[in-house]
Amino acid sequence: MSEILIVYYSYSGNTKRIAEIIKRKTGGDLFFTFPNPQYPKDSIDTLEVSKHQKANKQLPELTKKLESLDSYKYIFIGTPNWWSTMTPPIQKFLNTYDLSNKRIIPFITHGGGGVANIIKDMKLICDKSFFLKELSVIDNETEFVEQRVEYWLNEILHTN
Ligand SMILES: Cc1cc2nc3c(=O)[nH]c(=O)nc-3n(C[C@H](O)[C@H](O)[C@H](O)COP(=O)(O)O)c2cc1C
Structure with missing residues (x-):
């Protein structure tokens, strides 16, 4: 069983594309x-629905459940930047599961706003986790993405 779990939410496919590269290169479980x-x-x-959710702190229900996270040491968390923070489904995931003592590796796609408040907001929820260096990819970047992911994975997985 892998010690790597890759969790992501993707609305239009950009974050999914990165998640699949990570899966291919690490052999991790793309579970949720x-x-x-x-x-x-x-x-x-x-845009309207998520703006309303953000304003009212409403989070959608998760439609898939994980039995246990015990075997995982590294948990990649992928989300698009929505309204300068993580998407509500990812926030719900972080609120639902206990990620204490796990190594969390965020990967973000965005439309020009970068990681904005995403890492800060994740750390507020997962205050007993270790955060490793995130990857941030702009949504129209397709050239060299594979090499960037590979370089980043080598850096984080071989030093942590
Ligand atoms: C509801 C919504 C809100 C967004 N808010 C932002 C934002 O605040 N800053 C930003 O840079 N991009 C924003 N974007 C653009 C997405 O982050 C970007 O296109 C991302 O790559 C989409 O990932 P996905 O294809 O995995 O869904 C937003 C997109 C949507 C649909």
């Missing part, structure tokens, strides 16, 4: 993907 995130197909509507 929020197949039914309950967001509208139209991204303008999604």
Whole structure:
């Protein structure tokens, strides 16, 4: 069994693409993907729904559950930047599972805003976890992404 778990939420596919590269290169379990995130197909509507959720601190229910995280040492957490923070399904995941003493490795895709408050907000929820260096990828970056992921993985997994 792998000691690596890759958890992500992706609305339009950019974060999913990075998650799949990580899976290919690490052999980790790509376990939890929020197949039914309950967001509208139209991204303008999604902007409105997620803005409302953020304002009202509402989090969607998780549609898939993990039995146990015991065997995992490294947990990659992938999310797009939404309203300068993580997506509500990822926030719900971090609130639901105890990630104490795990090594958390965030990966973020964004439309130009970078990681914004994402790492800070993750650390507030997971205050007993160890955070390793995150990867941040702009949504229109396709060239060299594979090499960037590889370089980043070598750096974090061989020194932690
Ligand atoms: C509801 C919503 C809110 C967003 N808010 C931001 C933002 O605050 N800053 C930013 O840089 N990009 C923002 N974006 C752009 C996404 O972060 C970016 O396109 C990302 O790569 C999408 O990842 P995905 O394809 O995995 O869903 C937003 C996109 C959506 C749909």
